[in-house]
Amino acid sequence: xxxxxxxxxxxxxxxxxxxxxxxxxxxxxxxxxxxxxxxxxxxxxxxxxxxxxxxxxxxxxxxxxxxxxxxxxxxxxxxxxxxxxxxxxxxxxxxxxxxxxxxxxxxxxxxxxxxxxxxxxxxxxxxxxxxxxxxxxxxxxxxxxxxxxxxxxxxx
Amino acid sequence: xxxxxxxxxxxxxxxxxxxxxxxxxxxxxxxxxxxxxxxxxxxxxxxxxxxxxxxxxxxxxxxxxxxxxxxxxxxxxxxxxxxxxxxxxxxxxxxxxxxxxxxxxxxxxxxxxxxxxxxxxxxxxxxxxxxxxxxxxxxxxxxxxxxxxxxxxxxxxxxxxxxxxxxxxxxxxxxxxxx
Numbered sequence: 572x573x574x575x576x577x578x579x580x581x582x583x584x585x586x587x588x589x590x591x592x593x594x595x596x597x598x599x600x601x602x603x604x605x606x607x608x609x610x611x612x613x614x615x616x617x618x619x620x621x622x623x624x625x626x627x628x629x630x631x632x633x634x635x636x637x638x639x640x641x642x643x644x645x646x647x648x649x650x651x652x653x654x655x656x657x658x659x660x661x662x663x664x665x666x667x668x669x670x671x672x673x674x675x676x677x678x679x680x681x682x683x684x685x686x687x688x689x690x691x692x693x694x695x696x697x698x699x700x701x702x703x704x705x706x707x708x709x710x711x712x713x714x715x716x717x718x719x720x721x722x723x724x725x726x727x
Numbered sequence: 728x729x730x731x732x733x734x735x736x737x738x739x740x741x742x743x744x745x746x747x748x749x750x751x752x753x754x755x756x757x758x759x760x761x762x763x764x765x766x767x768x769x770x771x772x773x774x775x776x777x778x779x780x781x782x783x784x785x786x787x788x789x790x791x792x793x794x795x796x797x798x799x800x801x802x803x804x805x806x807x808x809x810x811x812x813x814x815x816x817x818x819x820x821x822x823x824x825x826x827x828x829x830x831x832x833x834x835x836x837x838x839x840x841x842x843x844x845x846x847x848x849x850x851x852x853x854x855x856x857x858x859x860x861x862x863x864x865x866x867x868x869x870x871x872x873x874x875x876x877x878x879x880x881x882x883x884x885x886x887x888x889x890x891x892x893x894x895x896x897x898x899x900x901x902x903x904x905x906x
Contacts, residue, residue: 607867609755610808612851619846619860619867626860626867628848654847661848710850 579673580691582698583648584666586638591672591691591700598649598660600669614713620647620662627662634713635706652703661707676700745842747861747870749834750819753810756834756868758861763873765822766794767833773818777801782888785881791889792827794820799827800885802876808856826876837863842870 579594601622606629608618617629627649633640644664652659674693683699686706691698747758748767777790780800787806792799799820805813807828815829842859855875861868877885 609757609867609869610810610856611849611853612809613849613853614851616848621862621865621867624862626843626846626862628846630848652848657847659847661846707848708850 579671580693580698580700581648581669582672582691582693583663583669585663586633586636587666588636589696589698591698592648592650592703593700594671596651596703597669598651600665601647601649601662603645603647603664615708617664622649622660622662625660627660629662629664630707632663632665632706635708650703652707654704672698744838744840747837747839748819749837749863749868750817750830751832751834752804752808752815752830753813755808755810756866757804758837758839758868758870759819759873760858760870761836763822765820768818768820770816770818770829780885780888782885784884784888785877788877788881788885792818792820794827797825799825800877800882801827801829803829804876805829807876821873821876824873824876825882826873828876839863839870845869 580591581594581597582589582591584590601620604620604622606618606620615631615634617631620627620629629647644666646665646668647662648665648669649660649662652661672691672693674691677690677692677697679687679689679699680697686702687699688702688705689700691700746761748761748764749756749758751757773792773794776794777792780789780791782788787803788800789803790801792801801818803815805811805815813831815831817830817833819828819830821827839861842861844859845854845857853869855878856872857869857875858872859870861870
């Protein structure tokens with residue numbers, strides 16, 4: 572992701588913190604719907620949603636950000652993931668409503684985890700911009716995190 | 728006035744339809760292609776043909792089953808999928824693999840025409856367990872992969888546990904697809 576070219580961002584709340592995603596990857600915000608579950612071995616997936624005939628995996632961003640309890644969000648943010656050259660939709664539980672903001676992009680803070688692509692300066696608030704490709708693992712186990720939240724495994 | 732046939736509806740008419748068996752394990756619904764199942768029997772009716780297998784490496788297999796001069800490893804589906812233990816009453820004897828699967832009950836047969844791929848976000852063992860997902864009345868049902876109940880390594884361990892090389896040859900080579 573080249574955060575420098577982005578114009579608009581969607582700000583979401585997870586674990587009491589605010590993060591931003593490029594607006595171009597956000598599809599819609601939906602109210603909490605019936606989460607469907609079936610057996611699987613991918614630690615950071617809560618289940619799936621059915622939305623417009625599509626089956627969306629629900630990725631627990633809170634778990635990936637280091638909250639061992641995960642998040643039972645009131646809403647789901649439907650986002651587009653690029654993976655191996657293909658596009659896949661996923662749903663992220665979020666705590667409240669999201670907002671569309673524009674602002675100045677700054678470099679990520681020093682020592683920030685690899686999934687923090689930049690900082691968004693909006694209304695004098697600095698909001699970390701997440702890069703989903705580096706936040707969501709490609710292996711089933713939860714990535715271990717060193718203090719400060721840096722991923723132990725490199726994300727390509 | 729001629730009305731041209733809708734190409735989309737034409738494509739739908741040619742979508743392959745697959746018959747699946749819906750079964751339940753620990754209140755979780757699964758589907759399996761009906762042509763992957765050789766027969767369905769009650770556990771009571773097969774008790775005489777079953778033998779205990781003493782091994783700890785593959786915990787989901789505790790018995791072997793002999794049917795029609797073939798031997799099968801009996802996989803407890805609840806253990807395979809990591810579900811709570813149940814009291815299975817039925818056995819699905821698979822057609823092309825040396826596997827029989829213990830399940831709780833059969834729900835019904837269904838015809839499906841759209842098997843959705845398992846999203847790439849699922850990156851664990853489930854990628855071997857399932858062929859994909861199907862929507863039935865807006866309920867997501869995983870369609871199991873009959874080859875996913877025992878991988879070649881597990882087959883090898885079980886063949887070794889069953890006994891001598893002679894036994895393994897009688898049962899078939901590890902991972903061999905039965906004729």
